[in-house]
Amino acid sequence: MQEDLFKRLVSHCKEYGFIYPSSEVYDGLNGVYDYGPMGVELKNNIKEYWWRSMVQMHENITGIDSAIFMHPLIWKASGHVDAFNDPLVDNKDSKKRYRADVLVEGEIDKMIAKADKEVDKAAKRFGETFDEKLYRETNPRVLEYTQKAEATEKRLANALKNNDMADLKALIEELEIADPDTGSRNWTEVRQFNLMFSTQMSNIGGDDGKLYLRPETAQGIFVNFSNVQKTTRQKIPFGIAQIGKAFRNEIVARQFIFRMREFEQMEMQFFVRPGTEMEWYNTWKARRMAWHRAVTPAEKLRFKDHDNLAHYANAAVDVQFEFPFGFKELEGIHSRTDFDLGSHSQLSGKKMQYFDPELNEHYTPYVVETSVGCDRMVLSVLSNALVEETVPDAQGEDSSRTVLRVHPALAPVKCAVLPLLKNKDELVEKAREVYDKLKFHFICQYDEKDAVGRRYRRQDAIGTPYCVTIDFETLENNTVTIRERDSMEQVRVPITEVAKIVGDKTDMRKLLEMLA
RNA sequence: GCGGUGGUAACUCAGUUGGUAGAGUGUCAGCCUUCCAAGCUGAAUGUCGCGAGUUCGAAUCUCGUCCGCCGCUCCA
Structure with missing residues (x-):
């Protein structure tokens, strides 16, 4: 749906x-x-x-x-050079992709957890006389874990700093890191994904000429x-x-x-x-x-x-x-x-x-x-505006129409100008006149092709809020009908007022006033 | 990148066991029409994603390739 x-x-x-x-x-x-x-x-x-x-x-x-x-230094300062470079690695068996640094960090956390566990056990054993600081500094097993964690952390930081993807991969292999989901250790190479596009400012030589698109x-x-x-x-x-x-x-x-x-x-x-x-x-x-x-x-x-x-x-x-x-x-x-x-x-x-x-x-x-x-x-x-609805046709039967109910101030075309019939020169000529006046105020479309009902539907599909139709009465008294998109209702108004009426309803001011 | 799925007219799609492409909508021209799509007549538009292979013959079969969509990873 x-x-x-x-x-x-x-x-x-x-x-x-x-x-x-x-x-x-x-x-x-x-x-x-x-x-x-x-x-x-x-x-x-x-x-x-x-x-x-x-x-x-x-x-x-x-x-x-x-x-x-x-x-280029702007992106250094903003943190994007660092934050936008992710070293990614795929597991060939599970087909899952991970951030290599996150995997290694997870492993470091495990080492620290192991050390903490040793300390906890000792604390229970020694009771109140337990000196945690001394224990951490002297117990060989705790020392092994913490030192390994520190060394790994250091190496990880270095690898990231130097963009050393090969060492990251080596680190993952040496630590025997497994896919958290499947336990597989079958990894691809670690690859750097740079989320910033770069280009070259050619008259600055070498790497210094590298620029990023913001x-x-x-x-x-x-x-x-x-x-x-x-x-x-x-x-x-x-x-x-x-x-x-x-x-x-x-x-x-x-x-x-x-x-x-x-x-x-x-x-x-x-x-x-x-x-x-x-x-x-x-x-x-x-x-x-x-x-x-x-x-x-x-x-x-x-x-x-x-x-x-x-x-x-x-x-x-x-x-x-x-x-x-x-x-x-x-x-x-x-x-x-x-x-x-x-x-x-x-x-x-x-x-x-x-x-x-x-x-x-x-x-x-x-x-x-x-x-x-x-x-x-x-x-x-x-996506909020696109609607397909059922409306009565000329015979009062159900017919469907596709209408874009965008806010009139946002609509691409504000007004369509339509002669009721195109094989009557007087109507076409008058409609052209109206169009030539309105085009100074907002974006309009002139359309004479097909039955007027079909032209209304065409305008509905692009979200045009108002259609002005020139009919035989126009020739007598210079009034036209304005048809509103959502209600499909029409009002008859003097031609001289069309620009003001449509202009008021489609003006951005309407929207801005809602913000006050 | 991996997996799934697909690529035929502007849009939505059909195309049966391989016989060099169709429909509806849309578009254009004309007619009709005194206000809400689908009235009449006519017309244009496809290297059937691309390349190779099999075949007398490929939209259809095989292989390769490109591209799209969905999922996973990412999303400051």
């Missing part, structure tokens, strides 16, 4: 020009998609909704557009913190917003545009006084949920706290949407502490602090981040 909906959605997206598989004529490129004529409009509207809700609606939030190429837009904001603060004279708390492409070499890209290798983020980093970050974290949680609820039913949205916090965060929550394949992350809200600014400050040697006149002191601001996946937002809007 749900899977059917998802398949229908994917083909609908292609059929009506929303989303095409990338490089299709060359058999496609896994995990990459192109936006078509309807898709780009929808996506731009989503971006505009976000941008205006951040930058236009908050005097203390400004936007930037930083470059995708950044100095895996998140946030760092472009952090490294511009001082520039923005000084040039805009913002006082803390204030935020910097950015929309842009990011790139991650996912091991598997799946679920249509949900997880792509090239994707777009809408991120806002909010800089606050240390100690106030949880307050702001909760404020932004609420604001962001309100933003989502303005376009998505509340029951399809929920918060999901992170079980494991990232290296930079002291609190993290996801906004999840119920996709056809289950509740999945749409947006992340993180309290990033002063990790990023502190780290860049340390590595670059440049101060990234703020002088707080109220406190009369310098500090490194804390950061609360909101980060939405733009493409995921497109997917959520589409």
Whole structure:
């Protein structure tokens, strides 16, 4: 059922020009998609909704557009060079894949557990006279375990530091580590998976010329913190917003545009006084949920706290949407502490602090981040909107229609202009006139092909909220009918009012006002 | 990467024991039509994923290869 909906959605997206598989004529490129004529409009509207809700609606939030190429040290400071490199190993028998370092760490834990067990046993034996410290330092068996654990830890750290995959493999073999599930010791070579794409800036020679395509837009904001603060004279708390492409070499890209290798983020980093970050974290949680609820039913949205916090965060929550394949992350809200600014400050040697006149002191601001996946937002809007319903046809019989119930402010085309009949020149001519007026206000489509009912259905399929029909009465008194997508109801209005009526209903302002 | 599964028109799919491709929808042109898809007439569109083999003959059989989907590993 749900899977059917998802398949229908994917083909609908292609059929009506929303989303095409990338490089299709060359058999496609896994995990990459192109936006078509309807898709780009929808996506731009989503971006505009976000941008205006951040930058236009908050005097203390400004936007930037930083470059995708950044100095390679940025990714060192951010922790991505380390955190994005996972050494993976496959078990040939069980076909399971593990992180090699996690396997070794598990083995180290076992060694420590063994030592602890020896200590426990001795403690029971000696009773109250037991000196744990002395025992740990002198008992040969405990010593053997702890020393082995320490040595292994050291070797693991070295191997990771030097990217020595061969030694990692050797370590797994020497420790006789078995697959936790099956007990098999039949391992493949350990391979490094780099989740960042790299490229070459050719006029810098050798390895130093290696650059990464940014895996998140946030760092472009952090490294511009001082520039923005000084040039805009913002006082803390204030935020910097950015929309842009990011790139991650996912091991598997799946679920249509949900997880792509090239994707777009809408991120806002909010800089606050240390100690106030949880307050702001909760404020932004609420604001962001309100933003989502303005376009998505509340029951399809929920918060999901992170079980494991990232290296930079002291609190993290996801906004999840119920996709056809289950509740999945749409947006992340993180309290990033002063990790990023502190780290860049340390590595670059440049101060990234703020002088707080109220406190009369310098500090490194804390950061609360909101980060939405733009493409995921497109997917959520589409999967929430696509409906197949039964409506009466001209004879009052049941007929089905496919309709995209997207919010009018997000709809790719706002208005279709239709002459009732195309073989009547007066109607066609008048319709052209109306179209030529409306096109200055919003995106319109003119269509005269086929019966008008069929044209309505065509517009329904791409989510056009309003259809204006020019009929014989129009020729008499300059009025037209406006047909609304969801209710299919029509009202007759003077031509001179169409731009205002449709404009009001499709204006982004409607959405923004819901956030107040 | 492994396992499962699939690749035929823009979309959804059919194609029987091997005889060089069809349907519905959609698209285009024309007719009809005074407001909600499926009225009439006509038309265009396929290297049947790609390559090799078997065969007189391959969408169909064999092998290889590429790509997609689902699951596992990963997801800061």
